[in-house]
Amino acid sequence: MATFAKPENALKRAEELIHVGQKQSALQALHDLITSKRYRSWQKPLEKIMMKYVELCVDLRKGRFAKDGLIQYRIVCQQVNVSSLEDVIKHFMQLSNEKAEQAKSQVEALEDALDVEDLEADKRPEDLMLSFVSGEKGKDRSDKEVVTPWFKFLWETYRTVLEILRNNSKLEALYAMTAHRAFQFCKQYKRTTEFRRLCEIIRNHLANLNKYRDQRDRPDLTAPESLQLYLDTRVEQLKVATELSLWQEAFRSVEDIHGLMTMVKKMPKPSILVVYYAKLTEIFWISDSHLYHAYAWLKLFNLQKSYNKNLSQKDLQLIASSVLLAALSVSPYDKKYGAFETENEKERNMRLSNLVNFSLDNKRENREMVCYPNCL
Helix, strand or coil, X not given: CCCCXXXXXXXXXXXXXXXXXXXXXXXXXXXXXXXXXXXXXXXXXXXXXXXXXXXXXXHCCCHHHHHHHHHHHHHHHCCCCHHHHHHHHHHHHHHXXXXXXXXXXXXXXXXXXCCCCCHHHXXXXXXXHHHHHHCXXXXXXXXHHHHHHHHHHHHHHHHHHHXXXXXXXXXXHHHHHHHHHHHHHHHHCCCHHHHHHHHHHHHHHHHHHHHCCCCCCCCCCCCXXXXXXXXXXXXXXXHHHHHCCCHHHHHHHHHHHHHHHHHHCCXXXXXXXXXXXXXXXXXXXXXXXXXXXXXXXXXXXXXXXXXXXXXXXXXXXXXXXXXXXXXXXXXXXXXXXXXXXXXXXXXXXXXXXXXXXCCCCCCCCHHHHCCHHHHC
8 A cells, every 4th residue: 555745745656547548557656645544634635536537437427436435535634625525526426427328329320320321241250159158139238338327327327326415514515416317317317216215215214214313414494494405305396207207206205205294394395296196197097096086187287377377367267277176086985895894994094194285084085085175
């Protein structure tokens, strides 16, 4: 492990190693300096070192090195210069995203180059044999060899950054921005598995925030700015879930939003509530919860009528028509469960009614509640 009298010397040594093609050695030299106990107070040269460090981590796809270095840098500068940490993290995410886009463009260009007029010359014998043995087409192999490693690294980048920024009031704006970027990544590339994991990661972060209330620099959800950031993140999560047709995850996202509103006992902005109830109409319709679907439409109508001054009379009439049609679609009796409602269905109805602030009497039978007088 090399020691340097000044941080600038480590950066100079790393650049020399890069110049002779030894990027791994350069990364190790910078890693040793960043994790050294000698440099635990922030100074300007450390920012330049971190910029070069994350560049090497991205070039070599060393996610673990990136995480270690960023954790150490957070310790160094979170009390004195948070903006420096933000700049380094933004640079890290930008580089990772650019590499993924470059890999994708490279594969697309390769596919275009193979799109020739002579069909007999389109495939080389070795390509045909390889596709016969592996069962994969050329594009599938290119994606797996070129694109997939960079997409995996980009996903790992988002996870790393969210872990580093979580539950810190000084970093919550950057945390929200990273979550939004990760949602867009999942949406753009139809990454449903990663989206579910992302939702669970964010859900666990909020659970830990409520669990460890004595944590230093803990975000205060009663502060309007913090609450808005958390709500905006959940609303974006809800939008992407519905666009990916992940209805179970969409329902959980709605419960997350409702839980936040209940926790802080503050009414969010009307724009948030409009999206909330609009998405509820979709979720309840998909799940055949027609009574709650009608109530969600009614809530949406009341919100638009009260707060949306730019809404035309024609649009308001369309929403009113949707309310009426939703109410008429409610069955006047219980077709599914016979004479007695099961405990699971009672619990489900309580959960759904809470989401639309509909008071449900648990002692009454389902056939009494799901009727025209209750929704008209």
